[in-house]
Amino acid sequence: MRIGFIGAGRMGTPMVRRLVAAGHDVHVLGRSSEARRAIKELGAQPVSFAAAVGTDAAVVVICVFTDEQVREICLDSPLLTTMPPGSTLVIHTTGSPETAEAVAAQAVSHDITVLDAPVSGGPHDIEAGRITLFVGGDEDTVARIEPVLRGYGDPVLHVGPMGSGQRVKLVNNALFTAQIGLVAQAVRLAGQLGIDEATLLSALPHASSAGRAVTSVAAKGSVAAFSASVGEFLRKDVAVVRALAAELGADMGALDNAIAASTDDS
Numbered sequence: 001m002r003i004g005f006i007g008a009g010r011m012g013t014p015m016v017r018r019l020v021a022a023g024h025d026v027h028v029l030g031r032s033s034e035a036r037r038a039i040k041e042l043g044a045q046p047v048s049f050a051a052a053v054g055t056d057a058a059v060v061v062i063c064v065f066t067d068e069q070v071r072e073i074c075l076d077s078p079l080l081t082t083m084p085p086g087s088t089l090v091i092h093t094t095g096s097p098e099t100a101e102a103v104a105a106q107a108v109s110h111d112i113t114v115l116d117a118p119v120s121g122g123p124h125d126i127e128a129g130r131i132t133l134f135v136g137g138d139e140d141t142v143a144r145i146e147p148v149l150r151g152y153g154d155p156v157l158h159v160g161p162m163g164s165g166q167r168v169k170l171v172n173n174a175l176f177t178a179q180i181g182l183v184a185q186a187v188r189l190a191g192q193l194g195i196d197e198a199t200l201l202s203a204l205p206h207a208s209s210a211g212r213a214v215t216s217v218a219a220k221g222s223v224a225a226f227s228a229s230v231g232e233f234l235r236k237d238v239a240v241v242r243a244l245a246a247e248l249g250a251d252m253g254a255l256d257n258a259i260a261a262s263t264d265d266s
Contacts, residue, residue, distance in 0.1 A: 001148065002027065004053035004083075006073055007063035008039060011092070011119070014126040015063060016042050018152040029053050054083035059090060059148055066236065067095035074103045085111035088145050092133075094118040094173070094237050096244065097163030100136070104162050113141045116162060117149065118169035126152045133157060134172075136165035170241040177234045178255045179213035181262030184223045197222055227262070234262070 005028045008016050019026045020043040027045045029052075030036035036046035047053055050073055054060050060083060062070060070093050073079055083089065089112055091100055100116035107114045115137035125131040133153040135142050142158045149156045159168045186209075190200040201218040204210060220226040238259055245252050252259075 001025065001059065002057050003148065004055075004057035004060035005029070005044070005063070006050060006053055006061070007065075007093075008035070008042075008044075009063070009065075010123055011126060012061075012063040013038075013042065014123050015061070015092075015152045016044050018126065018129060019148070020044055022151040024148070024151070027053055027055075027057065051078045051082045054079050054087070057083060057087060059088050059145060061090045061092065063092040065093065067093070067099045067240070069093070070095060070099055070103065075106060080107055080110050080112060083110065083112050087112055088141055089114045090145065090149070091116050092119055094169050094240070095166060096240055097136075097166040100166055101163050104137075113138060114162065115141060115145060116165040118165050119153070120169065120172055130154050134159050134165040134168040136160055136167075137162050167244075170237060170244065173234060173237040174241045174252065174255050174259060176213060177238055177262050178258035179211065180217065180223070180226065180234075181258035181260065183213050183217050184261050185258075187223055 002025045003019055005012065005016055005019070005026055008028050008030070016026055016028055016039070025045070027047050028039045029050055030039045030046040031048065036048070039046040060079070062073060064070060064073065070091060074089070080089070089103065089107060091103065091114065097116070100114065104114035115135055117133045117135040119131050119133055121131040129152055131153050133149055133156045135149070135156060135158050139158060146156050159165055187197050187200060190197065198221065201221070204214045205218050217223055217226045220229060242252070
């Protein structure tokens with residue numbers, strides 16, 4: 001299958017690698033000569049502008065960092081006009097549900113379906129083919145595209161109509177960030193009790209308090225080191241979920257206090 005791909009960075013590169021290994025004809029945007037050389041080394045075909053990614057593609061995957069980049073690529077460029085009727089656009093970028101819905105609204109006039117499919121995990125999960133995908137969109141489209149997504153995603157979870165993937169991912173990241181905040185508070189408490197952070201983090205993964213937040217922080221060695229590695233991503237997503245909650249009049253409750261403890265440390 002011919003697949004277009006935009007965003008071959010930290011997360012996108014292992015996705016491209018696995019799609020190529022699965023036998024797909026993958027065409028990837030590379031704006032610089034250095035980026036195009038790296039794409040060739042992955043076994044994919046480099047293209048130099050976004051619109052060319054969609055030409056003859058059955059699926060186009062967007063894996064960029066921000067909402068603004070998604071809008072620029074999908075709404076402010078001719079990408080949708082170059083994609084064939086009946087093709088599918090998959091948005092992996094975590095952002096506002098309104099962005100995914102706006103792209104879907106414009107895509108329908110070109111007979112293109114859109115799935116919002118933010119991911120949970122890191123590059124190592126993609127390399128292993130086990131990154132979690134929260135997919136929002138038409139059920140039939142999800143079933144048709146799932147074999148492509150399973151090239152790097154497992155599980156692939158259909159969580160509802162368009163925008164639902166973003167909503168589930170934002171709640172997930174709010175909860176995870178709050179858990180990191182609780183770990184930061186536990187480290188402070190341990191210090192007050194005379195236990196240093198390294199000792200605490202070596203012990204907690206083996207105890208009843210163990211979980212993804214504890215093990216992730218422990219793997220980095222400290223709350224500060226973990227925040228330095230992923231803080232930019234979490235802060236971006238927390239800003240989106242806070243804005244969405246405010247817009248809808250939703251109450252984040254105790255989550256917000258714990259998130260504040262996490263972002264204070266980052």
